[in-house]
Amino acid sequence: MEFQKVIESRRSIRKYDAEKKVSEEQIREMIQAAIYAPSWKNSQTARYYCVLSQDMFEKVRTECLPEFNANNVEGASALIVTAVVKNRSGYERSGEPTNELGNGWGIYDLGLANENLLLKAAEMGIGTLVMGIRDEKKLHEILSIPEEQMVVSVIGVGYGTVSPDMPKRKSVEDVAVIC
Secondary structure, three states: OHHHHHHHHEEEEEOOOOOOOOHHHHHHHHHHHHHHOOOOOHHEEEEEEOOOOOHHHHHHHHHHHHHHHHHHHOOOOOEEEEEEEOOOOOOOOOOOOOOOOOHHHOOOOOOHHHHHHHHHHHHOOOEEEEEEEOOHHHHHHHOOOOOOEEEEEEEEEEEOOOOOOOOOOOOHHOOOOOO
16 A cells, blocks of 8 residues: 555554454564664664453453453454663663653654554554553553563554544644744
């Protein structure tokens, strides 16, 4: 699919076809696309915890997401929990933050990587939903995520059963100052 069409057509999906499954190989392909994203000093601090087994999917869905998000990913094939290694991207070798953003740079880098993942999924005809409301402590516990990593989001992945309309977008004039 042409890139412009992918970025214009990608939508958050909240209804999934439980019968049609995304494969591990497809998840790997999405993660590989994420790896190609730029990052601060090539630090590559994005981490992905891919929940594919049905038992673990249900455990994470029901124990780590609020009810409305758990309902939004019912029938999805997978959940991808995204995290970032703390105190590396945006930090000097001495451990001091490079500027006032500190770990914000790691989150920024993860956002760039996640966008690649989402767009690759869309190109493959796979739907996604990014959820930021989650139980970070429970995700650390259930998925054995090291404390040196900050959980950022949970991404639902699967084949959608709906094609939502595009939400209203702001114009270039609304968001850009051109000097």
